[in-house]
Amino acid sequence: MEIDPDDLFRDDEDDPDNELFQERESTKELVVYLVDASPKMFTTTCPAGDRKDDTHFHVAVSCIAQSLKTQIINNSYDEVAICFFNTREKRNLQDLNGVYVFNVADREYLDRPTARLIKEIDNIEESFMSKIGSQYGIVSGSRENSLYNVLWVAQALLRKGSAKTADKRVLLFTNEDDPFGSIKGVIKTDMMRTTLQRTRDAQDLGISIELLPLSRPDSDFNVSTFYSDLLGLKGDDLARFMPAAGEKLEDMKDQLRKRMFKKRLVRKITFSIANGLSIQLSSYALIRPTLPGAITWLDSVTNRPLKTERSFICADTGALVQGSAKRFQPYKTENIKFSVEELSEIKRFSTGHLRLLGFKPLNCLKEFHNLRPSTFVFPTDEELIGSTCIFIALHRSMLRLKRFAVAFYGSSSRPQLVALVAQDEIISAGGQVEPPGMHMIYLPYSEDIRNTEELHTGSNVAPPHANDDQTRSAAALIKRFDLKDFSVFQFANPETLCSTAGPSPGGG
Numbered sequence: 201m202e203i204d205p206d207d208l209f210r211d212d213e214d215d216p217d218n219e220l221f222q223e224r225e226s227t228k229e230l231v232v233y234l235v236d237a238s239p240k241m242f243t244t245t246c247p248a249g250d251r252k253d254d255t256h257f258h259v260a261v262s263c264i265a266q267s268l269k270t271q272i273i274n275n276s277y278d279e280v281a282i283c284f285f286n287t288r289e290k291r292n293l294q295d296l297n298g299v300y301v302f303n304v305a306d307r308e309y310l311d312r313p314t315a316r317l318i319k320e321i322d323n324i325e326e327s328f329m330s331k332i333g334s335q336y337g338i339v340s341g342s343r344e345n346s347l348y349n350v351l352w353v354a355q356a357l358l359r360k361g362s363a364k365t366a367d368k369r370v371l372l373f374t375n376e377d378d379p380f381g382s383i384k385g386v387i388k389t390d391m392m393r394t395t396l397q398r399t400r401d402a403q404d405l406g407i408s409i410e411l412l413p414l415s416r417p418d419s420d421f422n423v424s425t426f427y428s429d430l431l432g433l434k435g436d437d438l439a440r441f442m443p444a445a446g447e448k449l450e451d452m453k454d455q456l457r458k459r460m461f462k463k464r465l466v467r468k469i470t471f472s473i474a475n476g477l478s479i480q481l482s483s484y485a486l487i488r489p490t491l492p493g494a495i496t497w498l499d500s501v502t503n504r505p506l507k508t509e510r511s512f513i514c515a516d517t518g519a520l521v522q523g524s525a526k527r528f529q530p531y532k533t534e535n536i537k538f539s540v541e542e543l544s545e546i547k548r549f550s551t552g553h554l555r556l557l558g559f560k561p562l563n564c565l566k567e568f569h570n571l572r573p574s575t576f577v578f579p580t581d582e583e584l585i586g587s588t589c590i591f592i593a594l595h596r597s598m599l600r601l602k603r604f605a606v607a608f609y610g611s612s613s614r615p616q617l618v619a620l621v622a623q624d625e626i627i628s629a630g631g632q633v634e635p636p637g638m639h640m641i642y643l644p645y646s647e648d649i650r651n652t653e654e655l656h657t658g659s660n661v662a663p664p665h666a667n668d669d670q671t672r673s674a675a676a677l678i679k680r681f682d683l684k685d686f687s688v689f690q691f692a693n694p695e696t697l698c699s700t701a702g703p704s705p706g707g708g
Contacts (some may be wrong), residue, residue, distance in 0.1 A: 228277045228278050228279070228361075228365075228366050228367075229278040229279075229366065229367045229368075229369065230278070230279050230280075230310060230358055230360070230361060230366050230367065230368045230369070231278065231279070231280045231281075231369045231370075231371065232280070232281045232282075232283060232310070232354040232357055232358060232369070232370050232371070233264050233280065233281070233282045233283065233371050233373070234283050234285060234350050234351075234354060234370060234371065234372040234373065235257070235260050235261065235264070235282070235283070235284050235285070235373045236260075236284075236285060236286055236372075236373060236374035236375070236376060237257065237284040237285060237286050237287050237300075237328070237332070237334050238286035238334060238335070238336050238337070238376060239334050239335070239336065240256075240375060240376060241255065241256045241257040241260070241334070241374070241375060241414075242255050242256075242257050242334060243255070256373075256375045256414040257325070257328075258325060259414060260373035260412075260414070261321060261322075261324060261325065263373070263412075264282065264321060264373075265318055265321050265322045268280065268313045268317065268318045268321065269318055271313055272312075272313045272314075272315070272318065277312065278312070278313075279310050279311050279312055280310070280311075280312075280313050281301060281303075281309050281310040281311075281354075281357050282301070282302040282303075282321065283299060283300070283301050283302070283350055283353055283354060283357075284299070284300045284302060284332060285298055285299050285300075285337060285346045285347065285349065285350035286298055286334065286335060286336060286337040286338075286346050287299065287300040287332050287333055287334065287335070287337075288332065288333025288334065288335045289331070289332050289333055292353045293309070293353075293356065294349075294352060294353055294356060296349035296352065296353060297337070297344055297346070297349065298335075298337035298344060298346030298349055298350075299346065299349045299350045299353050300332050301353065301357075302320075302321065302324070302332075303317075304316045304317050304320055309357055310357045310358070310360065336382070337349075338379055338380060338382065338383065338391070339382055339383075340382050340383055340384070343387070343391075345391050345394070345395060347379050347395055348391070348394055348395045348398055351370075351395065351398045351399060351402060351409075352398060354370045354402070354407075355398070355401065355402045355405065355407060358370075358402075358405075358407050367408075368405075368406055368407045368408070369407070369408050369409075369410065370402070370407060370408070370409045370410065371410050371412060372409065372410065372411050372412065373412050373414065374411075374413065374414065375413070375414040375415070375416060375421065377413070377421045377422045377423065377425045377426065377427065378422075378425045378426055379426060380392055380426065392426065392429075395430070396429055396430060399430050409430070409431065410431075411423070411427050411430075411431055413427070423438065423441055424438065428441075465482055465483070465484055466483040466484060466485050466575060467483055468480055468481070468482055468483075468580065468582075468583070469481045469482075469483055469552075469553070469554050469577065470552075470553045470554065470584075471553070471554045471555075471556070471577075471607075472553050472554065472555045472556065473556050473590070473594075474556065477590070478553075478584065479579060479584055479586070479587035479590050479591055480579070480580050480581075480582070480583050480584040480587045481554070481577040481578065481579055481580065481587070481591070482577065482578050482579075482580045483575045483576070483577050483640065484575065484576045484577075484578070485573070485575060485576075486573065486574070486575070486576050526538065526539055527540075527543065552610055553610060554607050554608070554609050554610075554618070554640075555607055555608045555609075555610070556605055556606075556607050557605075557606045557607055557608060557617075558605070558606050559598070559601075559603040559604065559605055559606065560603065560604060560606055561602065561603060561604075562602050562603065562604055562621070564604075565604055565619055565621065565641070568649065569619070569641065569643055569644060570641050570642075571642055571643075571644050571648060572642055574639045574640055574641045574642070575639070575640040576637055576638070576639055576640070577620070577637060577638050577639075577640050578591075578635070578637045578638075579591035579592075595622050595636065595637075595638065598620075598622040598638075599622050599624055604619050604620060604621045604622070605619070605620040605638075606618075606619060606620075606643075607619075607620055609640070609642075616642060616643065616645070617643045618640050618641060618642055618643060619640070619641040619643055620638045620639070620640055620641075621638060621639045621641060622637075622638050623635075623636060623637055623638065623639060624636060
């Protein structure tokens with residue numbers, strides 16, 4: 201196979217802009233919603249926008265219904281399950297008391313969301329008391345533990361799929377900060393211990409557990425009573441958790457939307473600081489062009505997905521070529537053969553690490569230096585223990601001194617200088633608005649910056665200039681385009697929305 205000289209150093213697996221858009225290894229998300237159905241969820245109310253009060257149960261169910269409507273459009277391959285606990289009736293594969301797995305016909309307990317599921321969960325309040333019922337599942341004089349039971353059921357539902365191919369999450373809605381408040385003595389201690397152990401067992405299997413607390417009008421949800429131990433919250437994490445506790449329906453919808461929004465992990469990066477000191481960072485693509493979903497070709501008879509295979513056939517003999525093909529480059533009278541590994545090694549002139557070069561004042565970084573969407577970086581201790589501590593020290597110093605870091609990012613396709621700009625955490629009454637971390641801004645080469653007047657070079661006409669009135673009018677127009685309180689979490693993928701309206705590719 202002859203090599204195209206112009207194509208010799210092109211990496212088929214490393215498109216210059218591809219690193220911004222790579223998804224993490226996980227291909228879909230498995231989510232189990234746990235909703236507390238105790239009587240307190242039905243009697244406690246919170247203010248709504250239409251001058252009437254909504255129960256906390258209504259808030260939780262409405263949030264789930266809204267999330268499912270978004271999920272069925274944007275991420276149709278994700279699978280969900282809805283479990284109510286502290287119920288009179290029971291329905292689960294483990295036959296545990298106080299747990300009811302809500303489902304509809306022609307659907308497994310953990311399966312893709314359907315229109316019928318969304319319709320019935322929207323109207324479940326009308327028949328909930330008669331068909332499912334509400335009662336306290338943890339009462340004195342009984343060893344029943346409905347919270348433990350529902351965590352067991354959720355863990356069993358999330359057994360399908362590997363943690364490497366699916367994100368497994370449990371989202372818990374409740375307004376009871378002390379689920380064992382009616383129990384005393386050794387029994388309470390034992391029930392708390394077994395529940396926390398069940399939680400740790402689930403987390404060891406790659407299942408993340410998140411709490412969406414609902415505060416009562418007369419008292420705030422005290423996460424320190426029990427759930428801080430369940431979630432592993434300590435110190436600053438515990439102090440920052442409570443502002444995220446929503447009271448109104450819109451607050452909870454906003455919190456759930458942010459938590460369900462997929463964080464696009466690009467890759468793990470080793471950040472070399474100095475004298476052999478390195479830390480590990482996770483990089484995230486915050487904004488990227490919207491792309492249509494992958495086309496699935498279907499058999500016209502069976503309507504099953506087709507599997508594509510590629511084979512090489514010898515042009516001389518017509519025989520099937522076994523083994524990997526080798527490439528060659530003509531040189532004088534010889535053909536120099538290259539293996540795939542040799543070509544890959546020739547193109548690899550950098551380790552792909554991020555190497556710190558120095559620091560500069562923030563005013564040296566101009567707006568026009570940002571050529572393409574930046575990448576957000578955050579520390580991870582998965583492989584290099586202590587990365588978070590070092591990153592925090594560097595992050596705080598950069599904020600205090602108002603400096604940004606200049607580093608060399610040696611990607612195999614486009615090595616270049618980058619600027620690391622520290623971002624402080626922003627918190628509002630509704631929770632965290634912006635996380636702490638750093639933005640990696642890709643700096644231009646000198647030839648990337650061109651004077652706009654170069655477009656008119658060689659013409660006899662002087663380049664046009666806007667007068668002061670035109671400049672003021674243009675500035676006023678741009679300001680009117682500014683979106684107040686904009687967040688990428690507010691909008692679904694527009695390309696996905698458009699593509700769902702058309703016919704299915706390959707349909708019979």
